[in-house]
Amino acid sequence: MHWHVCFERHLSAIPEHIMIGNLVYTLGRQTVSVAPRITQMRRFLHGTHFRVSASVEEALADGRPIVALESTVITHGMPYPQNLSMAREVEEIIRTNGSVPATVGILTGRIHIGLNDEELQFLAKSKNLVKVSRRDLPYVLSQGLSGGTTVSGTMIVAHKAGIPVFVTGGIGGVHRGGEKTMDVSADLTELGRTPVAVVSAGVKSILDIGRTLEYLETQGVCVAAFGESKEFPSFFSPQSGFQAPCQVQNEEEAARLIASTLALGLGSGMLITVPCPKEEAASGQVIEDAIQQALSKARRCFLFVCRSTGITGKELTPFLLQKVNELTSGKSLQTNISLIQNNARVGSRIAVALSKIQDATRSGHLPRHEKVTACRPVVIGGINVDFIAKARNATILAGGQTNAGKVRRSFGGVGRNLADCLSRLGKTPLFISATGKDEHSESISQYCRHMDMAGVRQLAGHSTATYCAVITGSGELSLGLGDMDIHQQITEQHVSKFQESLCSAPLVCIDGNVPVATIQYVCQIAKENQVAVFYEPTDENKASKPFLSDSWRALTCISPNLRELRTINQSLGYPVPAELPARLEDVVRTALTLTRPLLTHLHCVVVTLGMHGVLLCGRRVEGSISLCCAAHRKNTADELWASHYPAIPISREEIVNVSGAGDSLMAGIMAGLLAGHDTDTCVRMGLLAACFSLRSHEPVSQEISAASVNLEQVKARSWPEVKMWTMN
The missing domain is CATH 3.40.1790.10 (Indigoidine synthase domain)
Structure with missing residues (x-):
């Protein structure tokens, strides 16, 4: 000792x-x-x-x-x-x-x-x-x-x-x-x-x-x-x-x-x-x-x-x-x-x-009268108790029939998943959220002991957010139901209590569960203090929240899937396709079209493509696309490029659920960014983390750690070829 x-x-x-x-x-x-x-x-x-x-x-x-x-x-x-x-x-x-x-x-x-x-x-x-x-x-x-x-x-x-x-x-x-x-x-x-x-x-x-x-x-x-x-x-x-x-x-x-x-x-x-x-x-x-x-x-x-x-x-x-x-x-x-x-x-x-x-x-460094705050990332978003119902068969029988399967309880919420994964990767963020004061919140506290939950607001008379997902036997999400009213209590007033942490953070990540007014407040703080802000749209219904005003111009990076990307473009008044393609090449072309107008202000767009991997869109700096960096602001003279990173091959039999894979992907990317790694390493760390979570009953795999997802593990693997397109 x-x-x-x-x-x-x-x-x-x-x-x-x-x-x-x-x-x-x-x-x-x-x-x-x-x-x-x-x-x-x-x-x-x-x-x-x-x-x-x-x-x-x-x-x-x-x-x-x-x-x-x-x-x-x-x-x-x-x-x-x-x-x-x-x-x-x-x-x-x-x-x-x-x-x-x-x-x-x-x-x-x-x-x-x-x-x-x-x-x-x-x-x-x-x-x-x-x-x-x-x-x-x-x-x-x-x-x-x-x-x-x-x-x-x-x-x-x-x-x-x-x-x-x-x-x-x-x-x-x-x-x-x-x-x-x-x-x-x-x-x-x-x-x-x-x-x-x-x-x-x-x-x-x-x-x-x-x-x-x-x-x-x-x-x-x-x-x-x-x-x-x-x-x-x-x-x-x-x-x-x-x-x-x-x-x-x-x-x-x-x-x-x-x-x-x-x-x-x-x-x-x-x-x-x-x-x-x-x-x-x-x-x-x-x-x-x-x-x-x-x-x-x-x-x-x-x-x-x-x-x-x-x-x-x-x-x-x-x-x-x-x-x-x-x-x-x-x-x-x-x-x-x-x-x-x-x-x-x-x-x-x-x-x-x-x-x-x-x-x-x-x-020997005596503090002055200002607050002492560690310079570390901040995650603001939802925390849920998830009930995951996975059918035994690949096809869900409708019409009120009972499908054989298993039901598990786990702990999710996009913000919680991101903070969980970042914590497991050694980049423990301050997590800001809200729960009720009930039996669910007590279970959450026990499960999330490895996280910094100092910013989680517990409210008597409110219910902790719950989410029920019905998943096919192949791991695809068939239906989701949520009681998410508590997320409206992640208010500007509550988040402002942690303003100093926001101002000094190397990176802030906010999810679509957060009220519009709070997102606008965070974007304003980020703009004034040149803080990088990642936005995770959460789902198609919440994707456009920052884009309802000019707040989105303060964002550094967003990580939508193709449906969420279409919704964002629609909210900004840009033309969007009525139907989304299925073939990979058509998916990439559509993603490039929908991403291009956003890059007039955003630094980078990470389009998650599920089993097809991830499409990284942004400015090419010194041979690779720049993810973000508060110190390196975008230059309109830089060329716009897109890089497609295929997912790590995994059989359908190995997939347990997909609910936290996208969040693990983004947390892995952010952890690499915070560690100072190059873009390729960051994206591949994200893909590694996503692969772990696909095989896990929990949204974020407990096998994810700084030892299992790092630069050495990235170098030790053989990776599929990355394909690049110019967007100019």
Whole structure:
């Protein structure tokens, strides 16, 4: 393990008293010793009281962003099975947004940093587990007990492991009447002495919020509201009537706040409060009424049966939350889950932004106040759950007859396929899309873990796009049915959140599922920043979207089939043939005729011809057709040429389905382009990727990788002859 990487990343999180030795690490003007810290951490991670999961240990060693998660929300905060599904969903959200989840829990006397699914189930289903705060840790470990760690307990573990960001639902605070009972959560004192950033929805509204803020001030804790408002959230509701002392408007500002706090070595934590999403927030008055009723019941229990019921101390909050949930008919639980998921999303992105700042600090390039964005491709488009019905016979029987065959579920969508294939080829793009918040979206998240899904918008009350394809026994698409309304939520407003990524991208690819207004917005951004834009028409009905205005003139390359190409020409008012030819030579001639007028503005047109391969049309530069390059703009003096690349020979028996072959083709071409290869290599990489996907049940073959589709594999094959035509 590369322990020095882990420690350089989390240096400021290690306690000062263990800095002894000769090896030094310099941060700005401050020089401190590092070697003993490494020894201390090794002892910690491999001690008898701790077990670190492989994923967390690898992330620590590699210096990747990690988000700590508590476990009392699993053991004491929610009923089963909601607690288990919530824990799984939160971990997946953190992965989707670029970080590694590290749920902290105690199982039979050992602190676990990172839990597998079996361990999550144990905590979710078990009864009479201990609620473990700072004071409880020694006893629970010595007795070999199991339990869920509170905010306080989790902060301690996260700090010792070198994890600076911790996500929870809401922290504890000063209880109502706390000025008399002295009932103050240990979470507050922990924030005053443990340098971990806690991302939460404020404090639970069953507490005294005003006195909690006063106590945090006394402890020297920096409290910042996240987002557009300085209002301090009250857990179930975005409003509390109190203002936070500080405000950070986005993840980058929050990361800079954390970095500054750690660099100063103050020894105290930070509280970043994220308001509950407005669309999920329960009415503040409804919750407040329920709280008053629950508090009244708790007081009666305390006065009359306190000794028998034990509703005191750390048992009071779970009791009150349960009563509030009952009084609001489950609305408070629904809101609770929603806000934890939202906190996880924000916290993961903060951890990623903090990681970039720490990387820049170590390399000596301190970031300015602008956002730090990686220069990588962006894909914007649809994501679907596909149900593929393949008939046993080459001919589909119509008239309501049942055709023998097999039905499979897979995950598709043109944009998703492109992003999937690019990710497998080592060119992981930012993928921007939208899904519902349903069982399909959960399956998608699991399947697409190798992709960057940070730009995928999940919307409650909407259905994830589904598509049903009926395919003949020979692999040809016979009929397609789709429920695609969610794609209208890939709005200009959503995509504009990633404007910096768009402006700095070497290439942006957008598919025909995206609304016209969003396509126009992306084209305008591309034009202003000289970014290459590929457009994948998706199908005949959506092909003409960019061509409904002058937006298409900002496109660099499009990849239609012959039917889509005819539709595009028709939308521009050019003459088109009534019937499309079948013979290859006639197909090529028709494609050349339909492509020529588009090249007055487009750099290149890639016409996909199915079993006949691909026709590449564009300007001939130094002997080959130029695919695209933002730095090399078209020159009207260049000659227009077309190159026909035959498909890799494959028998009909080998073809499993054709739904993702065209997307794999284009992803292979783009991956070659991003790698700096010449046009021939790029096209042949695309043909290789398409060949893999034709043999796969999935739209994008899982056999596609940077090792199976690359320059060496292209050179190792013998290829059919490429034929060229002049278009002038």
